[in-house]
Amino acid sequence: QGLCCRTVVLSIWLSMNALLTKWRSPAAVPDRCQGIEMDAVTVNEDGIPYFFHSGFLFKGFHGAAERANETFTELDEHQHLGHVDAAFRLHYEDHPTEHNNIIFFLDTQIFSYYQHKLEGGYPKNISEVYPGIPDHLDAAVECPKPECEEDSVIFFKGDEIFHFNFKTKAVEMKEFTSMPNCTSAFRFMEHYYCFHGHNFSKFDPKTGEVHGRYPKEARDFFMRCSKFSDDSDHVERERCSRAHLDAITADNEGDMFAFRGQSFICKEVNDTLKVEPIELTFKEVKSDVDAAFTFKDDLYLVKDEHVFAYRVGENHTLLDGYPKTVKEELGIEGPIDSAFSCDEHQHVHVVKGQLMYDVDMAASERNATNERSIMFPSDAAMCGPRGVTLVKGNHFYHFDTLKLLFSRAVPERHQVSLELFGCDH
Structure with a gap:
């Protein structure tokens, strides 16, 4: 009976040790040229694109992934989800203390960074900073005037589109019937892009209209890969x-x-x-x-x-x-x-x-x-x-x-x- 008990204990210990080892082992580093879906896309204060995927960050249009918490350390201190839901660079010149901050959304919380440092008082609840905007977002993108009527942020959750007015805090629901549901969104060089899977569509931020031949392969335009889609021009x-x-x-x-x-x-x-x-x-x-x-x-x-x-x-x-x-x-x-x-x-x-x-x-x-x-x-x-x-x-x-x-x-x-x-x- 003693041997049996020791065998059971040893078996349990080995199982727990295997689980612990698996939990501690690092996640596989993603390769952006494999057609992965990005969790969020934004630009930093210098206009360099940041692509986020499962706890990793790709800086610019080429180069290997690095851990996102190496650049945004406090994200890991507050959460261990291994991802961000949405991100954008705040464009609000009327409030210079907030202008150019990078904003992250994780489940129910919001993180505000300036020059890669978390601002005091953050994280906060999304409802506190953006009343009327739901939790667990899919994507977000800034829309400064005159590209939108007022300085705004466009939020995406499923097929629901929310325009948040910085000045009045009003939320206006929109219907963007021409475009698919966005898994991330991106403003770059005054153009707006909705990413869905490893494809993207360029859209009008006021109407959601998509003009031209879309969707297109993200690797063809936003990543420098040696190989890309066989269907690409x-x-x-x-x-x-x-x-x-x-x-x-x-x-x-x-x-x-x-x-x-x-x-x-x-x-x-x-x-x-x-x-x-x-x-x-x-x-x-x-x-x-x-x-x-x-x-x-x-x-x-x-x-x-x-x-x-x-x-x-x-x-x-x-x-x-x-x-x-x-x-x-x-x-x-x-x-x-x-x-x-x-x-x-x-x-x-x-x-x-x-x-x-x-x-x-x-x-x-x-x-x-x-x-x-x-x-x-x-x-x-x-x-x-x-x-x-x-x-x-x-x-x-x-x-x-x-x-x-x-x-x-x-x-x-x-x-x-x-x-x-x-x-x-």
């Missing part, structure tokens, strides 16, 4: 992607070459757009170009510590002696952020961080000289007959002359997908 994907460009340049004929992830985009003078895998067109580089520039009809691609030079033609051919190191070719330690050359110069201008250098390509021994600060760091840059273009994130800035790069007057901001590639949104 590859040209539209790159034309309208929100992921930033890695490099851009233009040749003497006016054709533009852009690089993003694994893709090479060629926009000809007649606006014809072609998209090919980099590894097909530039097999030695394969993917992930850091910078690109043209010089004397040749195309130079910079990746990590190496420079690849190609003779442009029907088949782009790697020139003899390449690749060379960045130090050997440009007189500076790699990696670099961007580079460009202008027709009237024999120099290539190299950008590293917020510093720009000149490299005399005619010199037998090349050095990066004439260091000076430019207006802001860039992801990509090019020079053409009309001046210099700097690309930063989803926008580009045009400078009529090289000298204007060093001024303090920030030029008008333009949208890459709309104005460089002719996307309709």
